[in-house]
Amino acid sequence: AQKITQTQPGMFVQEKEAVTLDCTYDTSDQSYGLFWYKQPSSGEMIFLIYQGSYDEQNATEGRYSLNFQKARKSANLVISASQLGDSAMYFCAMRAAGNTGKLIFGQGTTLQVKP
């Protein structure tokens, strides 16, 4: 069965510093996609970054980068130059097997950025 594990319930980071949020996954599929979403207190899930299993390069989107280590089945999110507005809950997700396009989410990590 496919599974996403986020082992850090909460993280603190100083403003302007970088932070890494951990994510490990389990799947027997050869082709899969990994996602990170941000959920501020307003509740909306905001898509941040995507990594395909066959992508040779680690994905980057502005201050977000994904440290993809396929052999270790990890897809950690790195946020550089943290800002106060980065304080939110962050979810790692995997596209489920089959053709539904649905995502399977981890339990999330709450990030607090300190001024």
Added chain:
Amino acid sequence: DTGVSQDPRHKITKRGQNVTFRCDPISEHNRLYWYRQTLGQGPEFLTYFQNEAQLEKSRLLSDRFSAERPKGSFSTLEIQRTEQGDSAMYLCASSQTGGSTGELFFGEGSRLTVL
């Protein structure tokens, strides 16, 4: 494009009452998903539509839950005879088949409190 919208944003009801949530997806998206999220947890998949066809239902979707997407556009999620355990955020998401990454676009959610 106004994004995915959900209504109502908040609903407080007494145990045993019926509630209905509405989701309007992004207009050109043919896929629509409902998720449930309890406090401090990641979203859990409930059901999925492709156009008007409901193609997958989670075992979390008990007989008291029903979802429809009658014309392949907006969707409703009805909960009958609500229980306190139904208290959660109900998230709707949409996507388009064949999208570049397959990301889901989420609404801001409908928060249900059952007293």
